[in-house]
Amino acid sequence: MPSRAAIRMKHPSFSVSVTTASQLHDAVDRLLPLLRADASHASAARAIAAAVASFRPPSTLLSNRILHLLSSHPATLPDAVALLASLPSTDVCSYNTLVAALGCSSRGLASARALFDRMPRRDHFSWSAVISAHARHGQPRAALAIYRRMLREPGSAGADNEFTASSALAAATAARIHLRETREAGAWSNDKEQGRGFMLCRECACAHVFQGMPKPDLVSWTAMISGYAQNGQPDEALHYFDMLLRSGFRPDHVTFVGVLSACAHAGLVDKGLGIFHSIKDEYGIEHTADHYACVIDLLSRSGLFERAEEMIDTMSVKPNKFLWASLLGGCRIHKNVRLAKWAAEALFEIEPENPATYVTLANIYASVASSWIEAGTRVHVFLVGDKLHPQAEEIYALLKKLYLKMREEGYVADTGFVLHDVEDEQKQQDIGYHSERLAVAFGIIATPKGAPIKVFKNLRICGDCHTTIKLISKIVQREIIVRDSNRFHHFKNGSCSCRDFW
DNA sequence: CTAAACCTAC
Numbered sequence: 001m002p003s004r005a006a007i008r009m010k011h012p013s014f015s016v017s018v019t020t021a022s023q024l025h026d027a028v029d030r031l032l033p034l035l036r037a038d039a040s041h042a043s044a045a046r047a048i049a050a051a052v053a054s055f056r057p058p059s060t061l062l063s064n065r066i067l068h069l070l071s072s073h074p075a076t077l078p079d080a081v082a083l084l085a086s087l088p089s090t091d092v093c094s095y096n097t098l099v100a101a102l103g104c105s106s107r108g109l110a111s112a113r114a115l116f117d118r119m120p121r122r123d124h125f126s127w128s129a130v131i132s133a134h135a136r137h138g139q140p141r142a143a144l145a146i147y148r149r150m151l152r153e154p155g156s157a158g159a160d161n162e163f164t165a166s167s168a169l170a171a172a173t174a175a176r177i178h179l180r181e182t183r184e185a186g187a188w189s190n191d192k193e194q195g196r197g198f199m200l201c202r203e204c205a206c207a208h209v210f211q212g213m214p215k216p217d218l219v220s221w222t223a224m225i226s227g228y229a230q231n232g233q234p235d236e237a238l239h240y241f242d243m244l245l246r247s248g249f250r251p252d253h254v255t256f257v258g259v260l261s262a263c264a265h266a267g268l269v270d271k272g273l274g275i276f277h278s279i280k281d282e283y284g285i286e287h288t289a290d291h292y293a294c295v296i297d298l299l300s301r302s303g304l305f306e307r308a309e310e311m312i313d314t315m316s317v318k319p320n321k322f323l324w325a326s327l328l329g330g331c332r333i334h335k336n337v338r339l340a341k342w343a344a345e346a347l348f349e350i351e352p353e354n355p356a357t358y359v360t361l362a363n364i365y366a367s368v369a370s371s372w373i374e375a376g377t378r379v380h381v382f383l384v385g386d387k388l389h390p391q392a393e394e395i396y397a398l399l400k401k402l403y404l405k406m407r408e409e410g411y412v413a414d415t416g417f418v419l420h421d422v423e424d425e426q427k428q429q430d431i432g433y434h435s436e437r438l439a440v441a442f443g444i445i446a447t448p449k450g451a452p453i454k455v456f457k458n459l460r461i462c463g464d465c466h467t468t469i470k471l472i473s474k475i476v477q478r479e480i481i482v483r484d485s486n487r488f489h490h491f492k493n494g495s496c497s498c499r500d501f502w
Numbered sequence: 503c504t505a506a507a508c509c510t511a512c
Contacts, residue, residue, distance in 0.1 A: 064503040096504040128505040261509040325510040360511045
């Protein structure tokens with residue numbers, strides 16, 4: 001006799017009336033995506049859960065589906081935990097569902113681990129879930145330790161498969177753990193894997209492993225596309241996207257994140273926009289905030305700020321931090337101060353604790369600081385490190401020559417004045433070509449010998465430029481006057497009128 | 503029923 005239950009429930013958002021197990025399964029299928037997207041469906045999920053509890057005879061399969069449903073949103077995850085504890089009969093899947101869900105939730109690692117340790121029996125799903133949970137929570141060493149424990153544990157031989165090995169490998173590379181350990185995890189592929197292949201994490205994107213897979217699925221294809229996009233091979237990424245389409249797969253929303261980011265890195269504006277529109281028009285997938293972030297990345301990297309701005313103003317979902325960070329990054333490349341301020345303000349709201357926003361904004365301001373000098377009837381403007389001036393080659397050569405002489409006299413650049421959060425060598429590079437130095441060098445070249453060199457700057461002169469220009473005034477025996485935002489500096493024969501106090 | 507893929511400025 002088939003199991004039956006009379007379930008009738010009506011919610012503002014979800015109503016259902018079912019009597020058979022299969023109808024109940026269908027109801028769960030319909031409710032699952034709704035609950036995932038919106039916690040307001042939590043009460044509907046709880047009502048179905050209560051109905052299933054009265055199902056006779058009790059069905060472990062149905063209970064597991066309910067566990068899955070309740071686990072799919074943080075709001076109902078505690079209900080799932082409570083349900084598991086109260087179920088009259090469970091199996092390994094019941095536990096796996098919760099270990100996986102807790103492992104994905106932001107504060108669930110300890111509970112996932114505790115549940116895993118309590119499990120009466122474990123299969124490869126259990127191990128895979130608990131390994132990747134640790135990797136996801138920034139504990140790759142713990143993840144690897146569990147992987148090793150699995151290899152040692154009696155009766156877990158079958159658990160060492162492509163998923164657990166892949167989880168362990170991802171953990172190893174995510175934390176740049178030493179090769180020895182990585183090899184250990186990777187040994188699986190060499191020893192046992194003959195022609196089956198498993199998916200490697202994106203850092204070690206190895207096409208030949210992918211090619212060894214008998215039946216790569218959508219996730220494997222997407223991993224390859226994202227892997228190539230992130231490793232600077234956008235053409236390969238797009239090639240794999242074409243092959244994916246020819247293999248008859250329907251790309252999902254994650255696939256498109258990889259494809260769009262490949263277009264962004266390759267500067268393929270039209271191609272990227274075409275694909276962006278196809279997401280909705282051709283594949284019927286709603287644009288996610290991540291898709292918009294990729295397109296804003298694409299547009300602002302290419303300097304197309306009007307179109308980026310218009311898209312942000314009219315887009316159907318709320319811009320996320322990735323979108324604003326992409327815009328800010330584009331503004332840094334193209335020195336767009338106005339939009340950089342807009343993006344930075346939005347980021348300050350979303351993640352005020354992230355120092356990168358402050359650093360980047362400061363760098364953008366620094367990069368537009370300019371110095372200028374009159375020569376003849378023209379004003380010549382310089383930005384830090386810019387080579388736009390027709391005599392740039394001559395200017396840089398002169399500075400190089402001056403620096404050699406200064407170094408002979410024991411001068412060492414004081415990079416403490418550089419705001420940029422960059423490597424030391426880069427700091428030396430940057431500070432060596434601050435705009436006032438370019439202007440001074442040009443002045444030496446372009447003005448008559450003996451005449452004072454008058455340079456203007458829209459920010460305060462930095463301490464290292466101050467030292468350098470003092471030394472230059474001595475080496476070239478010229479008077480140099482720098483009018484910064486604060487005051488005049490008269491450099492003459494190695495010293496300054498401000499007596500190093502300003 | 504459960505595992506693996508997701509763009510970010512320094």
